[in-house]
Amino acid sequence: MMQTVTLRDVTKKYRSLTILDKVNLDIRESVITGVVGRNGAGKTTLLKMIAGFMKESSGELRVFGERPFNSLSVSANMIFIDDLMGFPDSLTLGDILVECERFYANWDGELAKRLLEYFSLPLILNHRVLSKGKRSTFNAVVGIAARCPLTMFDEPITGMDSAARRDFYRALLKDYIAHPRTILLSSHHVEEMEDILEDILLIDGKGIGFHGPITELQEKFLLLQGKLEVLEKYANKYAVIHRSSAGPISEWIVDSEHTEAELKELKQAGIRISAVSASNAYLAMTGQTRGGVDDVFNAMERA
Amino acid sequence: MFSTQWSVHELAKRQFLFKFNANGPIFTMLIVLQIISTVFLSGASTSTSSYEDGDTLLSFNYANVSNDGQVGLTLFWAFIVGFLLTSAAQRNESFAFVTNRLTFQLANFYFFCMAALFGGVTTVLLGSVMKIVAIFNDNAIIETSGLFSAPLDFFSQIIAMTAYTLLLMLVGYTLGTFIQFSKLFIALFALIWIAFTQISFGSDSNGLLNFFYGETSILLFILKVLIAIALLFGVSFWVTNRLEVRNP
Numbered sequence: 026m027m028q029t030v031t032l033r034d035v036t037k038k039y040r041s042l043t044i045l046d047k048v049n050l051d052i053r054e055s056v057i058t059g060v061v062g063r064n065g066a067g068k069t070t071l072l073k074m075i076a077g078f079m080k081e082s083s084g085e086l087r088v089f090g091e092r093p094f095n096s097l098s099v100s101a102n103m104i105f106i107d108d109l110m111g112f113p114d115s116l117t118l119g120d121i122l123v124e125c126e127r128f129y130a131n132w133d134g135e136l137a138k139r140l141l142e143y144f145s146l147p148l149i150l151n152h153r154v155l156s157k158g159k160r161s162t163f164n165a166v167v168g169i170a171a172r173c174p175l176t177m178f179d180e181p182i183t184g185m186d187s188a189a190r191r192d193f194y195r196a197l198l199k200d201y202i203a204h205p206r207t208i209l210l211s212s213h214h215v216e217e218m219e220d221i222l223e224d225i226l227l228i229d230g231k232g233i234g235f236h237g238p239i240t241e242l243q244e245k246f247l248l249l250q251g252k253l254e255v256l257e258k259y260a261n262k263y264a265v266i267h268r269s270s271a272g273p274i275s276e277w278i279v280d281s282e283h284t285e286a287e288l289k290e291l292k293q294a295g296i297r298i299s300a301v302s303a304s305n306a307y308l309a310m311t312g313q314t315r316g317g318v319d320d321v322f323n324a325m326e327r328a
Numbered sequence: 329m330f331s332t333q334w335s336v337h338e339l340a341k342r343q344f345l346f347k348f349n350a351n352g353p354i355f356t357m358l359i360v361l362q363i364i365s366t367v368f369l370s371g372a373s374t375s376t377s378s379y380e381d382g383d384t385l386l387s388f389n390y391a392n393v394s395n396d397g398q399v400g401l402t403l404f405w406a407f408i409v410g411f412l413l414t415s416a417a418q419r420n421e422s423f424a425f426v427t428n429r430l431t432f433q434l435a436n437f438y439f440f441c442m443a444a445l446f447g448g449v450t451t452v453l454l455g456s457v458m459k460i461v462a463i464f465n466d467n468a469i470i471e472t473s474g475l476f477s478a479p480l481d482f483f484s485q486i487i488a489m490t491a492y493t494l495l496l497m498l499v500g501y502t503l504g505t506f507i508q509f510s511k512l513f514i515a516l517f518a519l520i521w522i523a524f525t526q527i528s529f530g531s532d533s534n535g536l537l538n539f540f541y542g543e544t545s546i547l548l549f550i551l552k553v554l555i556a557i558a559l560l561f562g563v564s565f566w567v568t569n570r571l572e573v574r575n576p
Contacts, residue, residue, distance in 0.1 A: 073574060095429055097339060097431065098330045098334075101426045102332050110424050111417055111424055115351070124425065125425070127346065128342060128426040129425075129426070131332075174330075174331055
């Protein structure tokens, strides 16, 4: 399969601060990839470099085989949607659609109009007067209707209500099935988008924490449920990433490094073993489950 | 591997059309400025002169009508427009669509050319409006070069005005580009401005202003302006070509 995006040892520095360090990455053609990571991990920086808005500090970055910075061909075949997307104040939504038609070869104006009508965005409005959620919705519609071979959404759901978010993911998936293209979708809400994702790309610690099919990420962890004393007796040898308890039953998320015999032993001890959800796996990978901020307050109380 | 390919020329043209649609208020602003200046600056400045011819005392009034005020305002407008097109908002708007830094710069330049022509023509035509106002106000006899009495003069006025407008736009654009690159340039330009005004306005008839203003041959003048515009275009592109865009 062809690679749409390739990165070889790509580093991005902002002044003396290294944001991304020696990243190697291949994004396959016509795959929907979810880009996840904590705030400030470098998701947006990575996407903006791929879009050609920012210049890589070192390394080799290729999009459709070309360096994206200042490439007209990359720009013509790519669209980058985020909530800072600026449209002129003097143009109405209808005018903006006309401009889109001028620039994007695969632009589907009919689809854009129908979607805007569905999301109740009148064409006579100005982009500037839209509410945050409506603006995100409009930008997302532009992203879908442009049908660019490389479509990137950077946190497209900011401010959208839950119905709009659900509709957006559904519209994106339907249009993707009809017109397959490479889609990069960054969001913090893995649980909402996991149904439409094929691959997941986790940015962590200035690099790639995980990149692969979403099921592979889930297989890295196991969810163990059982009585606390049983868990402590049998499951102590695993690296426990997350503990929680609901009544008499405790839940542990552990690293999935085990043998068949070990699994059998756990089952015989009365521990329920199940797969973790993609969103829990993501939280576990990025250490968001350790209740770190609680430790800060606990430490302050002790002091 | 690409499904869509554009030529630089085609895309610069489309970006220009987009800019033209998006920046309508810039032209409205000029027209409003010109109307205001015509209302407030019109009317001739009248002077009385008298001298003795033998025994008879001759006395006559003469009135000066000029559109210098409008010329100044148009040049001011040109500088602001040049500066305005370097703003982050303008960049983000352009980069929301297909472009690279070269087509962005070219589209800006096309836009300046059109705006300069618009500014040049309207300002010179405003001169005629001023004459009409003067006729009605002062009942004066007008001695001037108009389109029919001196067509070459009239067109050279338009050319000169357009050239100055374009030059001022490019100056504003280049300064703006540097300032977008780093805010430290504001201090540097302020220093240069102080030094420049000390040298140029202190003594008349030399310095940078005279390089253009003192030129009597229209062809040489055009050549000088074109060279200056090419220089400014090159310098600003050198900076624009490095800019990272869509930053918050």
